[in-house]
Amino acid sequence: MPTSPHIVLADNSVRAVMFKVLAALVPGVVVHAWMFGPAIWVSLLLTTLFCLVIEALVLAMRDLPLKPFLSDGSVLVTAWLLALSLPTLLPWWLYALGSLFAVLVAKHLYGGLGQNVFNPAMVGYAVLIVSFPAHMNLWPAPVGVAGHTPNLMEALDLVFAGQGAVSPDAYTAATPMDQLRAQVRTGLSAEAVAAASFGLHAKEALVLSYALGGLLLLAHRVITWHVPVAFLGALVATATLLHLIDPGRHADPLFHLLTGSTVLGAFFILTDPVSASTTPLGKLIYAGLAGVITVLIRSFGAYPDGVAFAVLLMNAAVPFIDAYTQPRVFGHSRGRRT
Amino acid sequence: MLSAILVMSGIALVLGGVLGWAAIRFRVEEDPLVDKIDAILPQTQCGQCGYPGCRPYAEAIAKGEADINRCPPGGEEGIRQLAELLGVEPKPLGEGLVHKPKSVAVIDERLCIGCTLCIQACPVDAIVGAAKQMHTVVPELCTGCELCVAPCPVDCIRMEVIKEDISNWKWRYPVVSLTALA
Amino acid sequence: MRFAPTPDEPRLTPFPGGIRLPAHKEVSTQRPIAALPLLPLYVVPLRQHIGEPARPIVQAGDRVLRGQMIGRPEGYVSVGVHAPTSGRVLAVEPRPVPHPSGLADLCVVIEADGEDRAVEPTPLDWHVMDASSLRNRLREMGLAGLGGAVFPSFIKLNPGARRSIPILILNGAECEPWITCDDLLMRQRASEILLGAQIMRHMLGAQQVLVGIEDNKPQAIASMMEAAIGSDIRVVAVPSIYPAGGGKQLTYLLTGRETPAHGLTTDVGVQVFNVGTAYALYRAVVHGEPLTSRIVTVTGHVAAPGNFEVRLGTPIADLLAAAGGELTGATGRVIGGPMMGFELKDTAAPVTKAVNCVLVKDAVHFPPPPPALPCIRCGACARACPMRLSPHELYWYARHRDFGKTQALNLFDCIECGCCSYVCPSHIPLVDYYRFAKSEIWAREREKKAADEARARHEFRLQRLEREKQEKAERLAKKAAERLESGAVSAQDPDAERKRAILAAAIEKARKAKEGVQPRNVDDLPEAVRKEIASIDARRTGGNGADPTP
Incomplete structure (x- = not known):
C-alpha cells in the first residue's frame, strides 16, 4: 500500500x-x-x-x-x-x-x-x-x-x-530483397528490379496496415513519435544517400520503406519500452542509428533484412545512450552534470 | 624466428618502460587506505572488535590482520561498505558479536558517587563532572560504546536505546504486495 | 464560466510534465465556511511548523487565555504557539499528532473553560513599524505557511541581502483534488486576503503582485478579481494541471522564471505565499490576533462535507463529527490531498497549522492499488514528472539502496508530487522509494557527522592523555630527583591507601543509597548513617524535581 x-x-x-x-x-x-x-x-x-x-x-x-x-x-x-x-x-x-x-x-x-x-x-x-x-x-x-x-x-x-x-x-x-540481391550480382539495375518486383503491391497494403496500427499506438500514447520518426527518417535518409551515390547498386528509399519489417519495426519492435531508450533524445539516437544500420546491413551485409540485427545492436547500446541523454532537470543549468 | 622474438621482447621492454614511467609520473595521491576504512567505521571507539578503537581496527584491516566483520555498531551496512571498498565479499557479523540498536549511556544521578572512573573510561569525553561531584552524560556526544558501564563501582550507568520520535523518524523501505518482484 | 486572459495578463509558460486529475471539488463547496462550536478539550502540538519545535512556557494547572503564547519560538527557524481558547492546562505531554509516522509528539492539553476569553489584541501599525520588529512580531504570533509546508513566514518575508523581492505571488492554485479550503476562503474573504498581500508586498518591497488560481475555481477567480479592482494586483487563471500549486511550478507558470535546483524562488526574484497565509497575516497585523485557527476541508465519505474554521488543537475526531461523521464504508482518512497527503493513524490527533484537509476514503473513489508489477520502462513517469527527472531510473537505484546513484540522478529535486506513481502502469509506489532513499541519505549524513565528531573528540582525548602522561612522568622524575637529593626513600605512594579507603566508603554509601530507593526502615540506624541518608535524599530530590534551567 x-x-x-x-x-x-x-x-x-x-x-x-x-x-x-x-x-x-x-x-x-x-x-x-x-x-x-x-x-x-x-x-x-x-x-x-x-x-x-x-x-x-x-x-x-x-x-x-x-x-x-x-x-x-x-x-x-x-x-x-x-x-x-x-x-x-x-x-x-x-x-x-x-x-x-x-x-x-x-x-x-x-x-x-x-x-x-x-x-x-x-x-x-x-x-x-x-x-x-x-x-x-x-x-x-x-x-x-x-x-x-x-x-x-x-x-x-x-x-x-x-x-x-x-x-x-x-x-x-524469392522476396523482393532477395531478388534485388541476386539481380545486382548479375548486373541488372536495381531500379528495374524494384519497379518490377511482384511482391511490392502486397507489401504496400501490409505496410499501410502496420502504419495504421502504429498511429493507433501514437494516438493512445502507448508510444511517442520519437522512435518511428527517427527510425524511418534515418532509414530514408541513408537509403537516399546510397541511392544517389550509386543507383545501380542501391535501391531507392521507397523500396526500403516497403520491404522487410521496416514499418513493423518502426512502430512495434523498436518501440518495445523495456529494451528501448527512455529519454527523448536517447530515443532519437537509438532509433536513428537503428535506421542507418538497417540500410547498411541490407546494402552491404550478408543477411537480407537488417531490422532485427539493427534492433539488437541498438538494444545493447541503450544503457549507454540513456546514461548520456538524461534530460536537463528543472532548475539545473544545461550541460552541467552534478 | 629469432628476429620475431627480438622484436616482441623489444616491444615488451619499451611498453613496460613506458608503463613504469607513467605509473611514477602520473601517480595519483590518494587517501591512504586506513583513512578510507576509518571513514566507514562508526567511531564509537567501543573496542568490541578487539582493538583499542576504530583507528587501530582500521589499521589492522588495512594490514590484512583483521576481518571486516568485527564491528557490531557498524552493522551489516558497515560490513557492506567495507567489502565494497576492499573488493571482497560481504559476510555476516563475526561470531559472538551482535548488532544492538543505537543507545546512549545514562547515569542515575541519585547513585553517582563522583568517582570519575567513567570519565576516565569514556573514549570521546562525553561525560562531564569532577571528583566527588555527580557526573552526567552529554547524550549528543555519547557514542553508545558501553565502556563506562563496567568501571562504575556502584552500577549507576545504564544503556538506554534511543527512542524513535518525529525528529529522527525515517521513511521505511516500501512493502510491495507482489512478493517476488523480479 | 472560463476567463479568457485579458491582454495585460502575463503569458503563461507551461511547466514540464504534470497531469490532469479528476477534481472532486464540488463535494465540499456546497456550503459556506462554518465555524466549529467550542469544544471541551484542545491538544496543541508544539511542533506545528518546519524547524525547531516551540518550547512550552506553560505547565499543568496554568490558566491560559485565547491567543496567549504557550510555546515560545526556539532557535531561528521557529514560531510561537498559542492557546486556541481560554481554560486550564491539563498537561504538557506527548500525544498523537498528524504525522505520517503516527508517533506522538509534545502537546499542550488545554481544558476549555467555555468563556473563550482572549488576550488583549495587539494590532500592528505596519506602515510605520520597522521591518525587523514587524517580522519579529509575526514570528511570535505563530505565522507559518498554511499551504501545507508550514515554513515560518517571517523568514520568507525578509528580503535579506537582496533588499527587495520584485514579484509576490499569491498561491491560490489549490491543485490537489478534493481540497477546497483556499477556494472557499477566496470566495468569501477575498478583500482580506488582498489586504494581507499588500502588507506582504510592503515587507518584501515587491513591485508586482500576481494571484495564480486554477481555472477550475471560477467563483474564486471572480471574487478575487472583484476585490482586486482598483489595485494593480493581477488575478491570473492558470490551467488545472497538477502540480500547478507547487511553488516552483507556479512561479515558472506565471513568470517563466526557473528556480535553480537546491535554490528558492527568491533566487529568481519571486516570493510565493499561500492565500491562506495572506489571510492569517491580515488577521495578525490588522486585528492583532495570533494564529489560532485555520480553514480545513472535510470531504470524501462523510455525511456533510464542507469547509470549517477550526481552532488549532481541535481533535480530528471532533472535526469529523462536525462534518456529520464518517459514512459506513469509510476505508481510511487522509490528511492533505489524495496526491501528497498521508494516512491518519489516530483521529485523536489534532488539527495543526499544516492540516488543510481531512479526506475520508471509500472503496469507490480510492480503490486499493492493484499489486505492483516490475517496471517496464515505459517512461510514462518521466513524461509526467514536473521536475523532468527520470523516475524509473531513480526507482531502480533507490530500490537497490544505491543512494549515491540516486543523488547523481538528482533525487533531491524530487518534490514528491506523486505524478509518477499516479501514471505508473506497473503500480509501483515510486514516491515511497524516493522518500525512503531521501530519509536514509539524511540519516546517513547525520551519522557521518556524528562519527566525524566522535573521531575528533577521540583523537583529542588520545592527545590529551599522551600529554598528561608525559607531564606526569616529568613531575615524577622531578620528584624522584628531589627525593634522592633529600635522602628520603619511600617505595609506596603514601596517598594510595587513603584514596582506597575514601572510595570504599563512597561505594558503601552508594550501596545504601540504592537500598534507600526502596522503602526502608531507618529507626535502628546509627546517627551517622541517618545523616548520610538524609544528605543523599536531599541530593536525590534536588536531582528529581522540576528542571528549572533546561
Whole structure:
C-alpha cells in the first residue's frame, strides 16, 4: 500500500498497455492473412501457444506467481511479433525454438518482465536466421503471385508433417530483397528490379496496415513519435544517400520503406519500452542509428533484412545512450552534470 | 624466428618502460587506505572488535590482520561498505558479536558517587563532572560504546536505546504486495 | 464560466510534465465556511511548523487565555504557539499528532473553560513599524505557511541581502483534488486576503503582485478579481494541471522564471505565499490576533462535507463529527490531498497549522492499488514528472539502496508530487522509494557527522592523555630527583591507601543509597548513617524535581 498518492490513473496497467499493442497489430495480421493466405494463423497460434507454455514453465521454476505475469499480455506481444517476423509455413519446431529463445533466453535469463536487455522476439528471429538460413529464406509469395497459395489444411500439413502434397517451389518465391540481391550480382539495375518486383503491391497494403496500427499506438500514447520518426527518417535518409551515390547498386528509399519489417519495426519492435531508450533524445539516437544500420546491413551485409540485427545492436547500446541523454532537470543549468 | 622474438621482447621492454614511467609520473595521491576504512567505521571507539578503537581496527584491516566483520555498531551496512571498498565479499557479523540498536549511556544521578572512573573510561569525553561531584552524560556526544558501564563501582550507568520520535523518524523501505518482484 | 486572459495578463509558460486529475471539488463547496462550536478539550502540538519545535512556557494547572503564547519560538527557524481558547492546562505531554509516522509528539492539553476569553489584541501599525520588529512580531504570533509546508513566514518575508523581492505571488492554485479550503476562503474573504498581500508586498518591497488560481475555481477567480479592482494586483487563471500549486511550478507558470535546483524562488526574484497565509497575516497585523485557527476541508465519505474554521488543537475526531461523521464504508482518512497527503493513524490527533484537509476514503473513489508489477520502462513517469527527472531510473537505484546513484540522478529535486506513481502502469509506489532513499541519505549524513565528531573528540582525548602522561612522568622524575637529593626513600605512594579507603566508603554509601530507593526502615540506624541518608535524599530530590534551567 503506497503511503501516497492515494489514487491511481483508471484503466492503466501493464496489461492495458500490452493489449493496446496487440489490438494495434490486428489490422496487420488480417491484411497478412488476406494477402499471403491463411498460413499466418497457424504460425501466430503456434508461437502464442509455445510462448505461453514456456513462460508458464519458467515462472513456475522461478517460483513466481503465474496469474499476474501470464495475464499481463507481454508474452503475447512477444509471440505475435515473432510470428510476424518469421516466414509462415516453417516446420513447427522452428516456431518452438524461436519461442524458446525469445521467452526463456532473451526474457527470463535476463530477469523476466522489464529486465530484458534485448527485444525477445528479435532474439528469437536472429537465432533462427543464423542457425537455419535455408528455412528462413523460404518466404511464401503473395496470393496471386505464387503458383499456389496453401489453404488452412494444407498449411497445417506443411507445418506439422513437413513437405505435404504441395512443393515449396509452388508457394514460395524469392522476396523482393532477395531478388534485388541476386539481380545486382548479375548486373541488372536495381531500379528495374524494384519497379518490377511482384511482391511490392502486397507489401504496400501490409505496410499501410502496420502504419495504421502504429498511429493507433501514437494516438493512445502507448508510444511517442520519437522512435518511428527517427527510425524511418534515418532509414530514408541513408537509403537516399546510397541511392544517389550509386543507383545501380542501391535501391531507392521507397523500396526500403516497403520491404522487410521496416514499418513493423518502426512502430512495434523498436518501440518495445523495456529494451528501448527512455529519454527523448536517447530515443532519437537509438532509433536513428537503428535506421542507418538497417540500410547498411541490407546494402552491404550478408543477411537480407537488417531490422532485427539493427534492433539488437541498438538494444545493447541503450544503457549507454540513456546514461548520456538524461534530460536537463528543472532548475539545473544545461550541460552541467552534478 | 629469432628476429620475431627480438622484436616482441623489444616491444615488451619499451611498453613496460613506458608503463613504469607513467605509473611514477602520473601517480595519483590518494587517501591512504586506513583513512578510507576509518571513514566507514562508526567511531564509537567501543573496542568490541578487539582493538583499542576504530583507528587501530582500521589499521589492522588495512594490514590484512583483521576481518571486516568485527564491528557490531557498524552493522551489516558497515560490513557492506567495507567489502565494497576492499573488493571482497560481504559476510555476516563475526561470531559472538551482535548488532544492538543505537543507545546512549545514562547515569542515575541519585547513585553517582563522583568517582570519575567513567570519565576516565569514556573514549570521546562525553561525560562531564569532577571528583566527588555527580557526573552526567552529554547524550549528543555519547557514542553508545558501553565502556563506562563496567568501571562504575556502584552500577549507576545504564544503556538506554534511543527512542524513535518525529525528529529522527525515517521513511521505511516500501512493502510491495507482489512478493517476488523480479 | 472560463476567463479568457485579458491582454495585460502575463503569458503563461507551461511547466514540464504534470497531469490532469479528476477534481472532486464540488463535494465540499456546497456550503459556506462554518465555524466549529467550542469544544471541551484542545491538544496543541508544539511542533506545528518546519524547524525547531516551540518550547512550552506553560505547565499543568496554568490558566491560559485565547491567543496567549504557550510555546515560545526556539532557535531561528521557529514560531510561537498559542492557546486556541481560554481554560486550564491539563498537561504538557506527548500525544498523537498528524504525522505520517503516527508517533506522538509534545502537546499542550488545554481544558476549555467555555468563556473563550482572549488576550488583549495587539494590532500592528505596519506602515510605520520597522521591518525587523514587524517580522519579529509575526514570528511570535505563530505565522507559518498554511499551504501545507508550514515554513515560518517571517523568514520568507525578509528580503535579506537582496533588499527587495520584485514579484509576490499569491498561491491560490489549490491543485490537489478534493481540497477546497483556499477556494472557499477566496470566495468569501477575498478583500482580506488582498489586504494581507499588500502588507506582504510592503515587507518584501515587491513591485508586482500576481494571484495564480486554477481555472477550475471560477467563483474564486471572480471574487478575487472583484476585490482586486482598483489595485494593480493581477488575478491570473492558470490551467488545472497538477502540480500547478507547487511553488516552483507556479512561479515558472506565471513568470517563466526557473528556480535553480537546491535554490528558492527568491533566487529568481519571486516570493510565493499561500492565500491562506495572506489571510492569517491580515488577521495578525490588522486585528492583532495570533494564529489560532485555520480553514480545513472535510470531504470524501462523510455525511456533510464542507469547509470549517477550526481552532488549532481541535481533535480530528471532533472535526469529523462536525462534518456529520464518517459514512459506513469509510476505508481510511487522509490528511492533505489524495496526491501528497498521508494516512491518519489516530483521529485523536489534532488539527495543526499544516492540516488543510481531512479526506475520508471509500472503496469507490480510492480503490486499493492493484499489486505492483516490475517496471517496464515505459517512461510514462518521466513524461509526467514536473521536475523532468527520470523516475524509473531513480526507482531502480533507490530500490537497490544505491543512494549515491540516486543523488547523481538528482533525487533531491524530487518534490514528491506523486505524478509518477499516479501514471505508473506497473503500480509501483515510486514516491515511497524516493522518500525512503531521501530519509536514509539524511540519516546517513547525520551519522557521518556524528562519527566525524566522535573521531575528533577521540583523537583529542588520545592527545590529551599522551600529554598528561608525559607531564606526569616529568613531575615524577622531578620528584624522584628531589627525593634522592633529600635522602628520603619511600617505595609506596603514601596517598594510595587513603584514596582506597575514601572510595570504599563512597561505594558503601552508594550501596545504601540504592537500598534507600526502596522503602526502608531507618529507626535502628546509627546517627551517622541517618545523616548520610538524609544528605543523599536531599541530593536525590534536588536531582528529581522540576528542571528549572533546561
